[in-house]
Amino acid sequence: VALDKTTGMEARMMGETARATTGLEIPEVNRIVDSIVKMYENDYGSAPAGKTFQECYNxxxxxxxxxxxxxxxxARKKLEGLGLVF
Structure with missing residues (x-):
């Protein structure tokens, strides 16, 4: 966790994703999660910290x-490509 690197958009994404997965079978959700992990697991230790709130918002x-x-x-398009419907 980095200081000042969180915005409301992360909460929005979590909420929208939670709603999109409602009603899906657990094996389907697990398939989506596995696909997401595969996209990012090699870069986990060296991922950039990202931008500050002030850089992301007016x-x-x-x-x-x-x-x-x-x-x-x-990010949302990537999730749609994995099968989520928003």
Whole structure:
């Protein structure tokens, strides 16, 4: 955990993903989780810390930047590619 490296978008992703997995059979969810782990496990120890809240959001309006929204949308597309329906 890195100081100031968390935003509301992580909670949004967790909530949307939880809803998308509702009703799926456990073996299907396990398949999706295994696929996600395979995408990231080799880089786990050397992954960059990411950007700060101030770099991801307009601090005056508390809205995500266009760049951060593209990151979010890319992650969501990866999950859709694994079978989740949002």
């Amino acid at each position: 601090v005056k309006t508390i809205e995500p930047t266009d760049e951060y929204m593209k990151v979010y949308e890319g």
